Amino acid sequence: MENLSIADYATGTLFPVRNVCGDATCQYDHGRSVLELRWYYSEPTTIFAQAGEDSQTDRPQDFIVGRELLLTALRSGTGTGFPVVGEGNVMCQVLKDNRAVIAIGFNEGYILLAERNALTEWLMGTYVHVPPDQEEKVLDLDRLIGQLLYK
Numbered sequence: 001m002e003n004l005s006i007a008d009y010a011t012g013t014l015f016p017v018r019n020v021c022g023d024a025t026c027q028y029d030h031g032r033s034v035l036e037l038r039w040y041y042s043e044p045t046t047i048f049a050q051a052g053e054d055s056q057t058d059r060p061q062d063f064i065v066g067r068e069l070l071l072t073a074l075r076s077g078t079g080t081g082f083p084v085v086g087e088g089n090v091m092c093q094v095l096k097d098n099r100a101v102i103a104i105g106f107n108e109g110y111i112l113l114a115e116r117n118a119l120t121e122w123l124m125g126t127y128v129h130v131p132p133d134q135e136e137k138v139l140d141l142d143r144l145i146g147q148l149l150y151k
Contacts (some may be wrong), residue, residue: 004125009039012050013122017112019052022105030110037122039067044130047123051104051112063106065090067126074102074120 004013015037019030033052040048045067050060066087073085073092077099084093091105094116102119105111 006041006129012036012038015114015118017114019110022109022111035112035114039126044135061107063090
């Protein structure tokens with residue numbers, strides 16, 4: 001993946017994924033779809049995502065995940081015992097039987113299986129634009145507080 005501009009990140013990047021059941025008792029394969037990731041310079045700590053279609057609603061599912069949380073999940077593996085990394089409604093785990101894949105579960109629905117290296121490369125590009133120690137200098141805290149208070 002080439003170096004993306006801030007505008008490229010904001011318009012979104014598509015990743016091919018495989019959809020599988022989120023319920024351990026279900027073995028159903030929901031087929032292939034795409035995961036679209038967006039990142040905005042003005043909100044550097046957050047990754048916005050839209051994934052395939054939910055089999056019950058036939059429309060794309062949206063979720064958000066912290067940039068640092070996704071990086072932690074992508075870096076997890078044998079040294080840490082393949083932990084499930086997540087908070088709220090988004091859970092991620094590098095697969096024990098296929099370390100090139102990360103499972104992303106969200107909204108208590110199906111699980112996306114995505115290529116780990118492609119996601120890592122994309123995510124690391126966001127750190128080129130806003131390093132982890134520079135996030136608070138870019139983030140508009142007043143606007144963010146206003147959104148939280150008035151929604």
